[in-house]
Amino acid sequence: MSDDTPVGPVDTSNMTDDEVAALNLRVVEAHFHNETPDSVDKAIALYADDIVWEAPNRGLVYTDTNEVKQGYLGIFETLHYNRTTSLRRYATRDYVFDDQIADLSVVGDQMPNLGFKVGDRVSMRLIHIFEMRDGQITREIAYEMSRPWGGASDHDWIGPDAAVVDYPDGPHFGQWEK
16 A cells, blocks of 8 residues: 555645545555455445445345455455456546456356366456445445356457556465465
8 A cells, every 4th residue: 555545534625626536546456456365354344334335246245344354255265366457547536447458368266156167267357346435445346257267258449558567477356375
């Protein structure tokens, strides 16, 4: 987490919409950066006390940070990220929208209702909508649209400004030593 990313509520009442949007982008970037087994508590620390975490495509709704943490730990045990393609991210005073594609390998079975088995390769269109309040995440909705990698529905328009990150050597989710 960068030194200028606050943990806890921020008084945004005297900030412009652009300043709040910039703050929200920093908070979400710090949240994503810390979605790892070693720093997941830092990611969760950016949630408000009344957090709602949803993965509607898997039928999951969590309202307790311990449930959210267990959900993340299950993701870390289940998925290996091969590549991510970031298509767009933008913010307003109240929301952050993030749209990306993840090329994944299933390496475990601790992710409820994923619909794929160990050994499968998955292309996931992953859209997050974060509701924000005072520099904290109050709701995270992760629309995980999973489809077989290379299959008929694995088709997206990727613009020339998309940011691609490859994970050729790991370790990344599901690959950490225990």
